[in-house]
Amino acid sequence: MIDVSDVRAAASRISGRIRHTPVLPVGASLWFKLEYTQHAGSFKTRGMLNQILSAPTVPAAGIITASGGNAGLAAAYAARELGVPAEIYVPVTAPPVKVAKLGKLGARVVQVGNEYAEALSASVSRAAETGALFCHAYDDPAMIAGNGTLGLELLDQVPGGFDTVLVAVGGGGLIAGVIAALSPAARVVSVEPVTAAALHDALRSGGPVDVPVSGVAADSLGARRAGGIPYELASSFDVPTLLVEDDAIVDARRRLWDDYRIVVEHGTAAAYAALTSGVYQPAPGERVVVLLCGANTDPSDLA
Structure with missing residues (x-):
């Protein structure tokens, strides 16, 4: 199984070739990891x-x-x-x-x-x-370890540390890397659209299964089946999986634009939608990071 040693090796291997993306504090206990500013517009x-x-x-x-x-x-x-x-x-x-x-x-x-x-x-x-x-898009050990390097960055970027990271999930390559980098020290939470819930259904079924895919975020979170490696990591660390409706994703994407002038794709906004829709309600004093992982989108519908 992928672990933090693999993520550290990946960090060394890709050093100097990727951006160390910033973290934006947006409240006393909330931060955005601005990974959408990465080369080519996403964590991948x-x-x-x-x-x-x-x-x-x-x-x-x-x-x-x-x-x-x-x-x-x-x-x-x-x-x-x-x-x-x-x-x-x-x-x-x-x-x-x-x-x-x-x-x-x-x-x-x-x-x-x-x-x-x-x-x-x-x-x-x-x-x-x-x-x-x-090169597999999400179910490959090296791909997952590389993705996890953003988790190592987070450890140095949030003063006083954090408790929880909300991650939008498609095939699972991002959340698997974050789990490898941060678990069990931080709680990693999966957020998926109701209309494309591959990891949620895998964990409920005891293994990856084919799921129907549709909805506003299908272009980036549209894997029909969760990866085997992401499933094993999420299962091993008992990762919670939350589901958000399309209208909540659309609303969260617009709020990111209206409130912070952040332009992201619908799949990315799913992670924030867990908070804005109330599907995830932090405990008092809980310190939460939302990964904003991709911005390859047409911003014309935000005007």
């Missing part, structure tokens, strides 16, 4: 860099990944920085803003299917055909 750049740098070799064919958008952007950025080709498979439903950015980063973009799962299947077949390094 940490994990992709670690995944590629951990590989014994990168074939001439480069790397291949499947993504709802953010993992692809991270892979394209990492590949460009490391000087290797990248081929990214995304659903035809991927937001145009993400697809356009992939092209700007120099990746070859292939759109397949209506869901992440279909793009994933096509990308695995293509990697086997070409010999490219397949």
Whole structure:
């Protein structure tokens, strides 16, 4: 199982290649971790860099990944920085803003299917055909360890420490890294849309299961099945899973804009929606961090 030693090794490996993203205090007992300011607009750049740098070799064919958008952007950025080709498979439903950015980063973009799962299947077949390094978007030890490096940063960024971290969850690659970095010292809480609850259903069922995927956050939290590694970590540390409705996610995203001039995607806003909707109610004096993990979105609907 991934643990903090793997996360520390990842931090050393990707040092100098990622941004140490800031923390914003927004109340006496609440902080935002502004990970959406990371290279390529999300936390996934940490994990992709670690995944590629951990590989014994990168074939001439480069790397291949499947993504709802953010993992692809991270892979394209990492590949460009490391000087290797990248081929990214995304659903035809991927937001145009993400697809356009992939092209700007120099990746070859292939759109397949209506869901992440279909793009994933096509990308695995293509990697086997070409010999490219397949980089999983969330269920890979190196990816997870790299993502966890933001948790190590948090330990140095919140004066006096914190009790709880709220994390938006799709396939589980981010929360798995945070669990590895911070548990059991801090409580890590999963927040998922009601319409895409892969980790919640996995923990309820005793293992990853296929779930229906829809809703406003499906482009970034649209994994049909939670990863095996995230499931094992979340199960081992008895991670609570909360579900939020789409209207709460939309409201939280707008509040982040109205109150703080923070622009994030709907999936990212899910973590904050746990607080604004009352699904998560901190105990008196509880010190809470909300991870704001991605900002690859079209801000026009916030005007």
